[in-house]
Amino acid sequence: MIMVMFLLHNMTNMNIFNNHTLTNKWTGLGLVASTTRYFSTSITKPIKYKPEALALDHINSGSSTTSSVINKMLLNQNMSVTDSKLEELLKVKGVEFDLPIITPEANTLFSELTGKSMYKGFFGVYMFMHMNTGNKYVGSSNLLRRRMDYYFKYDELPMGGKLLPTLKKEGLSAFKLMMFKLDSNKFSVRDALILEQYYLLNKEFNTNTLRVVNAGSSKGTNMFIYDLTCKITYYKANSKIELKRMLKMHPETVKMYLDSKIPYTNKFLLLSFPVTSSSMDLNKMSTKKLLEMMQEERKKLYTLGTRRSISVLLKIKEGNMWVTENYWGQNLNFDSLTSCIKYLRSMGLKMKRDTLSKYMKTEKEFHNFMCKYSDNILPNDFKEIGHIIDEYKQSKDKDLVMKNKKKPMLVKGDNFNIVFNSMTDTIKYFDSMNIKLDRKSLYLHLKDGKPYKGYYFNYK
Known part of the structure; x- marks a missing residue:
C-alpha cells in the first residue's frame, strides 16, 4: 500500500507513522544568528562546543525545535537555516512504502522519488519505522537511490548502530519506509541535512545513535583502498562515513592513514586519488569479504599487542640543540610512536x-628532528608509489593555496557572524582585536573545525 502523507504547519496533522493525531504548533520561531558585533579585546579561553550534548539536552527538555535551535547545533558546520526556509522544508510531502517494494506501481513511484540509477538521482530525507516497536530512524542523502540500495543489501553490511542489526535479524518486511524528495528548483542538497537535523531533535527517532548531522560526508571525497603495491584496488568510498559504515574504519583513523604512506594494518594503503596502474576491478572481492580480511588483520595485531605500535625512525639533524654534536646525523629506531614521544619528553621537549x-x-x-615511520613496514618496491603520493600531495597543496587565496570566509561565534572577503581580511580584522592569527594557524583552524578563542572558521 502506498500512502501520501502531508506535513503541514499550524493545523492538526496525522503523525507520519502513528495512528493518533498530533497538534503541530510552529509558533515563536527563533531568530537566526545575530549579525551584531560583540567582542572583547581580552584573550578568552576557547568555548568547549559539544553539539551532541546540546542536541540531547534539547531533546530531553521537550522544547520545540526552531531555526535558531538548529543553527546552534550546526554552528561549526558552516550551515544555517532561516525561519521561512525551515517552514518550507516542513511542508514537503512524504510518501510511505511497505517493504520490500515489489509491486510495479510501488517500484515506479519509488524510482520517481529516488531516481532510476544509483549514480543519477534525487536528494532528500528518508525514514524507517519498525512496525512492532514504533522505533524510528531518519537519514538524508544527495542520492536517495544509492542510499536505499545500501540498506536493501543489508546482508553485506557491517552490523553497527541500531538499525542494521534489526534489519538483518527481521528483514525489510518488519519496517515501513517514508521518502521525502526535495525539489531541486527550491532546495539544495544541504537543505536535506537541515530537514534531517530537524527530525533528529525529535525524541521519536530513537534508532539514531547520533543526533547531529555530519555535513562533511555530503562532500563526496573519493577514497581508495589499495594493496601495498597499488596494483589491486580493494574498495572505492565516497566519504569517511562510508568507510565507517562499510568497513568499520573510524574517521579519525582514516584521517591518520589517508595519503600518509603508512599501511593500515600493515596490509592496505588509503589514498584520496586513483593510481592509474592499479586494477580497477572492484567486484573481485565483496565488501563483506574485505571486511572479514580487515577484521582478521586487526585481530592479529590485537593479539600481538601491536595494533598501535608501528615502528618509527627519528632522524637527528645537524645543529640540533637538544643533543650533543656526536648525535648529529644519527637515526634512532623506536618500536612505536609512544616510545619516541617518551624519548623526546625525557630530554625536556x-x-x-x-x-x-x-x-x-x-x-x-x-627542532632539527625529523620523524617518519620506518621503511621496514613497506614493501621493497614501494619507492615508486611513495613518489606518486608525494607528487600528488605537493600539487594538491599548490592547488589549495591558489583556490583559497581569495575565497570568502565565514567566522562564527557567540553573537558573532561575519563574512570576510579573504583570508588576509580575516587576519587583519582579528589583529585589530589583539587576537593573534596568521595564515598557517588559520589553515589549521579551517581544517580541524575546532574553535579558536571562541570563534569558528569556515570557507563561505
Whole structure:
C-alpha cells in the first residue's frame, strides 16, 4: 500500500507513522544568528562546543525545535537555516512504502522519488519505522537511490548502530519506509541535512545513535583502498562515513592513514586519488569479504599487542640543540610512536601525539628532528608509489593555496557572524582585536573545525 502523507504547519496533522493525531504548533520561531558585533579585546579561553550534548539536552527538555535551535547545533558546520526556509522544508510531502517494494506501481513511484540509477538521482530525507516497536530512524542523502540500495543489501553490511542489526535479524518486511524528495528548483542538497537535523531533535527517532548531522560526508571525497603495491584496488568510498559504515574504519583513523604512506594494518594503503596502474576491478572481492580480511588483520595485531605500535625512525639533524654534536646525523629506531614521544619528553621537549603525527604525515622538521615511520613496514618496491603520493600531495597543496587565496570566509561565534572577503581580511580584522592569527594557524583552524578563542572558521 502506498500512502501520501502531508506535513503541514499550524493545523492538526496525522503523525507520519502513528495512528493518533498530533497538534503541530510552529509558533515563536527563533531568530537566526545575530549579525551584531560583540567582542572583547581580552584573550578568552576557547568555548568547549559539544553539539551532541546540546542536541540531547534539547531533546530531553521537550522544547520545540526552531531555526535558531538548529543553527546552534550546526554552528561549526558552516550551515544555517532561516525561519521561512525551515517552514518550507516542513511542508514537503512524504510518501510511505511497505517493504520490500515489489509491486510495479510501488517500484515506479519509488524510482520517481529516488531516481532510476544509483549514480543519477534525487536528494532528500528518508525514514524507517519498525512496525512492532514504533522505533524510528531518519537519514538524508544527495542520492536517495544509492542510499536505499545500501540498506536493501543489508546482508553485506557491517552490523553497527541500531538499525542494521534489526534489519538483518527481521528483514525489510518488519519496517515501513517514508521518502521525502526535495525539489531541486527550491532546495539544495544541504537543505536535506537541515530537514534531517530537524527530525533528529525529535525524541521519536530513537534508532539514531547520533543526533547531529555530519555535513562533511555530503562532500563526496573519493577514497581508495589499495594493496601495498597499488596494483589491486580493494574498495572505492565516497566519504569517511562510508568507510565507517562499510568497513568499520573510524574517521579519525582514516584521517591518520589517508595519503600518509603508512599501511593500515600493515596490509592496505588509503589514498584520496586513483593510481592509474592499479586494477580497477572492484567486484573481485565483496565488501563483506574485505571486511572479514580487515577484521582478521586487526585481530592479529590485537593479539600481538601491536595494533598501535608501528615502528618509527627519528632522524637527528645537524645543529640540533637538544643533543650533543656526536648525535648529529644519527637515526634512532623506536618500536612505536609512544616510545619516541617518551624519548623526546625525557630530554625536556614537550610533544603531543597528534602534533608529532602531523609532522610525520607532512614530513616536517621540528627542532632539527625529523620523524617518519620506518621503511621496514613497506614493501621493497614501494619507492615508486611513495613518489606518486608525494607528487600528488605537493600539487594538491599548490592547488589549495591558489583556490583559497581569495575565497570568502565565514567566522562564527557567540553573537558573532561575519563574512570576510579573504583570508588576509580575516587576519587583519582579528589583529585589530589583539587576537593573534596568521595564515598557517588559520589553515589549521579551517581544517580541524575546532574553535579558536571562541570563534569558528569556515570557507563561505
